[in-house]
Amino acid sequence: MAERRVNIGWPEGLHARPASIFVRAATAAGVPVTIAKNGSNPGNPVNAASMLAVLGLGAEGGEEVVLASDADGADAALDRLAKLVSDGLDELPE
Secondary structure (H helix, E strand, O other), X not given: OEEEEEEOOOOXXXXXXXXXXXXXXXXXXXXXXXXXXXXOXXXXXXXXXXXXXXXXXXXXXXXXXXXXXXXXXXXXXXXXXXXXXXXXXXXXXX
């Protein structure tokens, strides 16, 4: 299974607008991806393409999350998603 550990670059964490940007990118990735909080209060992996699941993580800015997938082509998709999360981008990467 491929995975990326990344700190959330959005100061407000994965709430509302940043979560929407992330979920759209995860959906567009073309492979199933999970996301889980890491660190002192880890959580179970959830579907990264589900807005409710991502919001339910309660992931704050600066916290580490784990992006994972076991699908073919997962490495490239996880690299794009990791960059989006770590840089706290305001739009989907090309």
